[in-house]
Amino acid sequence: MKKILKYVIVDIAQNKIVLIYTLLLLVISLTVFNLEDNAAKGMLSLLNIVLIIVPLICIIFSTIYIYNSSEFIELLVSQPVKRRTIWLSIFSGLASSLSLAFFIGAGIPILLYHADSTGFMMIAMGLFLTIVFVSIAMLAAGLTRDKAKGIGLSILLWLYFSLIFDALVLFFLFQFQDYPLENAMVIFSFLNPIDLGRIQILLQMDISALMGYTGAVFRDFFGNSTGILLSFLGLFIWIFFPMIISMKKFGRKDL
């Protein structure tokens, strides 16, 4: 495992994209913090970066990387190496290097300018979303042999989690607005890792009062330590579930 992981990480490091991603995040976060005197406003701008850009880059880069490693995978599969080791090494290599990129690019500026519970939650959610979307990319790339299809699928999944899911929830809300749906909303939020991240960060920012009655219900459920623990658990499931399915799939794949 360690040996294969080493080759994956060296390969990702040689591929300059992760470095550029780090620098991009660094420039963005330093800019938003220096644009205004109020660091809290900077955090709000950074929130959108964490919720939109980070998942997008992670899922697209990972999917393309997995397809481009097809030769590497093919070479190793005929060698005395477990298939599970190959797949896990690629996952760990991508997850660790993208997490490190996020931590250097966004985490360190947050710690410098806004090192309180909101900042820590934002870093935690950024790291979680990074790993979740690497895991979803592994699934998307594992499902189909066709590179174009796989990348298309990743883009669709990202669109789904960042836009379409919310639209569906809104649609659902308007259709059933005569019923009390606040508790259902709590359940819905577990179906989307980005929503889980957004709710936790917003609750830390103390602007949940702006979200009306649903905001109060969210505060009630997610605001305490059990709620935080539950949403972390939800995110862990979002990491493991796609990963395990893709690993099963890869275990029986013909190369």
Added chain:
Amino acid sequence: MINTKNITKKFGKLTALDNVSVTFSKGECIALLGPNGCGKTTLIKALLGMVVPDSGFIYFNNELIAGKWMYRSRIGYMPQIGRYPENMTIANVIDMMKDIRKEDNEKPDEELVNAFGLKNLMQKKMRTLSGGTTQKVSAALAFMFHPDVLILDEPTAGLDPLSSEKLKQKIIKEKENGKLILITSHILSELDNLVTEVFYMQEGKLLFHKKLSALKEETGEIKLSKAIAKIMTAQEFV
């Protein structure tokens, strides 16, 4: 050494392997023959665990290989079309394989690396190599870790006559060391003084598996190529 029992593999509607049962024993040099697309490569990939059969069992030294991986340390595999990470140099690839496969007290066999003159090309990236040079790398890697079983899929395709002769000498040498060698090739004249058994497949089925001497006797030919040609034409009229 390697047994397969009723393995079947389908790719969609195409049946690549149809109930194939064979036994390959130690010390033999076996030619896998058959027309294009008859399932030779699929059989090889199934032995290596790269293709998972739909049904049937494969045994390596009487152990089921499904889900196992250690047995592959005793196989050297030379693919028909070697695909290597494009950004790596030849040296990177060889070092990586040594890192993954090397047994502690064993010196890697670099005879072919030297014979093919790969030492001077070590810093070249894999994507810049010609098909023949890639084949040389594949061959060198297959023999490098003293495997008990050598699986060579079209080993001489794309090699120049000199290199192909060097590879043949190496195969003969390993055969004399008592290793099991599986070879597929369409250049039958090359196989004449190499193989001891012939394994013939057609449309995913095993047609026959015979000693070379028995085959020559039956057909009354001295050359393998003529013997096979006789059988193939006979097949067409059936």
